[in-house]
Amino acid sequence: MADELTPQVPPDQPRIGVDEWVASVEGKRERYRGPVGWLRRGWDTAPAGARLLAFVIPAAIFPLVTTEGNLFRYGLITLLYALLGLGLNVTVGFAGLLDLGYIAFFGFGAYTYGYVASVHTGHHWPAVPAILLAIAVAALIGFIVGFPSRRLVGDYLAIVTLFFGQAFVVFVNNGDRINFWPFNRTDLTGGANGLDNIDPLKLFGWTVNTTKEYYWFTLGAFLLVIILLYLVSESRTGRAWKALREDPLAAEVMSMPVNRLKLMAFVFGAAIAGFAGAIYGSVQTGAFPGDFDVGLLITIYAIVILGGAGSLAGVIVGALVVNGVPELLRDPNQAEWVFYTALVLLVLTKVRPWQKLVTVVGGTLALGFALVAIADAWFPRWTAGEPNTGKLAHWVSHWMLLPSHATQIANWAYALTIALILVLTLLRGWWRTIVMIPTIYVGAFAWENLLVEQTVGATRFLLLGALLVVLMNARPQGLFGTARVEIV
Amino acid sequence: MNWSLFWDLTVSGLTLGSVYALIALGYTMVYGILKLLNFAHGDVYMIGAFMGWFALHWLGGPVNPSATAWLVVVLMFLFAMVACGGLGVAIERFAYRPLRNAPRIAPLISALGVSFFLQNSALLLFGASFRDYDTFHLIGAKTYNYKDIFLSVPQLLTIVSAIGLMIGLTLLVARTKIGKAMRATSFDREAASMMGIDVDRVIASTFFIGSALAGAAGVMFALVFGQIYHFMGFLAGLKGFTAAVIGGIGSIPGAMLGGLLVGLAESYATGYLPQGSTFQNLYVFALLILIILIRPSGLLGKADVKKV
Amino acid sequence: MAATQPLLALRGVSKSFGGLTVISDLDLHVDEGEIVSVIGPNGAGKTTLFNIITGVYRPDEGEILLEEQSIVGLDPHQVTNRGVARTFQTLRLFLNMSVRENVMAVQYGRTKSSPFEAMLRLPRARREEREIRQRAEEKLSFFGQRLVGYRWDQPAYSLSYANRRRLEIARAMATEPRILLLDEPAAGMNPAETQEITELIGKLREEGRYTILVIEHDMHVVEGISDRVVALDHGVKIAEGSFDAVATDPRVIEAYLGLRKAETK
């Protein structure tokens, strides 16, 4: 290593001599039993049109049964995320390129639209040319960024795009006061204050104004993109993308111009992000530097990975979960319900057989009540804190220690929870069951005393980060991919 | 030419470059062995800065340290390095090791997740506001100079200890048994494991060393620039990355060279290029693109031939 | 004229990695309709030879001519488009794609329609898609009972080792090459399957009209199929001619025996 470390590809090849055994397990796939299996098989065999309807019908009913606010938070934003997810799915899912500057293309879309249609700049283009321009700009910039990186290994692309995303933020933050050629103090981006007063979309005399109208428009845009992508994915280009994700060298030797295909996927993704960006800019009537940060990048990655990279349907489900759950967490009372429901479901589905389940549930409850009783008798400070608002939190306070001035203790509890969870993954059998009891309790303690207060910010994002790690380790193919039962 | 400006920029560039070089070393070592871009590395560096801060405060704080300043600084370094080393080992064990034979993109995404998790855990635990090392009270404001070249104590400390750590690392890799095992593993992991090298242990050691260096870099940065916050790892990590790539990812001397180059480039850009203090990062980015176009395998890296 | 010009010709080709010379000053030619076998002990440079022909590696020296036109310096996909297709010794299928998709994907170079034509389902895209599918099924049918219809929609990773080798061949055929390069098509197969492969290679020439350059260790296979045999050792051609002539050539025997001695040590 002193001088250089020659990269080596890990061997990933079948071994000779296992032929008999191979033959005996031929055709083996991940199997599901019960209703899940039934649903899965139904889904797998349904024609593409029917699958799309399974999404369109609820999506079309949703605005009729919900409030304006919920339509915005759960409907419109989810759709926008899903649209963004579709683009990333081309780059990451189809072609296997790690594009970490993806959000910048979204930003370019929003800023381009804002530049040609806002009070801020005084231009007022109608929607169709403005959106087309946004798409073209994003695609062009995608081409420029992708071009130098295209010959390089995937890793380099990741670095270049990550840096590019950062460069974008620097650029828009200072785009109002660049004073050298060729910009010379033209106000391109509104600087740190962003572009405000962006026009609503004006389509052939129809101005998209209300949340509901935006919802319908975005739904239409989403359907258009998903159908077009489906058609591409079933074409020679789509197959070539999948092939190069599987094995770039074999793809190249098998007549596919890998570099050109990669660049194409990259530009496609950028174009879709630009489209989403234009809609986003008009939805929130502004484009602000802070909207295009790493948080959004991780959110979109989580969507694509959770759904299963390469799966179009997965993007929809991913967006619903990744946007929906944190939105539910916003309200502390709801957050309590979400947390404890998830916890109970997790324990119920993952702890088998019933003896262990009883031990875990009983042990955790007993531990909590005992601790509260002890604290009540001898250490009143440990129960002197205020329970969080809501009925559930009130019930929980009989079982959970709520110290006054909990910050310090809760910080330690948080660190301890992580350590315990990590230890759990190493343990097997009854040890695991036993350690699970304090893990759950300490985790719930950290939740009650620390995490629940930060659900809008840190908690939401650290859960997303953890989600990525856990998914990669437990189910890398996401919800909609099929696990590969590798034979060799 | 204004020489005093030039020397100021050079000194701060070298200081910054030392920090980047130490970060880049961690990237490069891990890449050498696992072919993995460890996105969480920048956040380990951030945690290092915080660990140094905690050590400082457990030792009585900058105004009333319970030992002499030098001892306090040494203990801060030690504590941050050990804590970060442990963190690095844990990250490898739980987030990367299970994915060692997965498709290449899987550990990358896992790394992204770890990075985000660490960042937001820090936000949750340490809050969003800046924390101050208050080096002024701890070490004083003394500067040394040779003609036009002025060096503050923390700058001197950073450059000297970075050089020390790099020499130590080079010796470790070149001379010791574990260093030999690391070289063997990075050359061919499978062959190494067949020759009786405990590959898991070697990888864990690599993570420990790389992360400890990042921890040291975090403390250095904080000593020089004073303020730390939960998001500081992102940009520093990015620059460390860039340094590793410019030097030739996988190459240890390359990482050192790349780090110094990036630090100097950033510093000179600030002083000499139009609106440099606003756009210095864009200039570094341009440098990265340039190097990648001209020499894709980096300054000291070798182009790799894939075996088919 | 056409009869005297070889389809593929290598003139003075050399390749080394670092200090290790893997192919040195090699001349080789394959005529239209011929089956040529390349034999040689492990590490003789046979796979490297394929990598050089297909453009994966660039030769340090020498010329490679396909129908009298140089293909040195072309990207692998361009070489394939000129009519050279290969299989991989180590098997490099697109494992997560279905069997049929594997064979469809490699027809990329033969087709032209852009993604936009696919989006709008324009006539050319639809026609090409039909043809791609037809050709894929035609090539897969070549393997008869071994790769029957119900397997076509299964992912490639579910195939047995022998079937993976067959799929590799089907995939190479689907690029409609003039010349097929097969890298150890019988490796890892049991005797019955090996026999089948021997017959299959004959059938490839008779029915598929392919010219074939094949690397093979199994001497029965080599004997059964070859018009001509070329023996390599340490990247040097040590013998060339009919199977009988090469198999009895003292240098070939020494190359193999020497190896065997080394192995038993």
Ligand SMILES: Nc1ncnc2c1ncn2[C@@H]1O[C@H](COP(=O)(O)OP(=O)(O)OP(=O)(O)O)[C@@H](O)[C@H]1O
């Ligand atoms: N990319 C490369 N870099 C360095 N050495 C290589 C490379 N590719 C092949 N070699 C070396 O070249 C020699 C010939 O390899 P090659 O794979 O061509 O042998 P082969 O004749 O196909 O052997 P086998 O019968 O085992 O398949 C070997 O010593 C191999 O290690």
Ligand SMILES: [Mg+2]
């Ligand atoms: Mg070979």
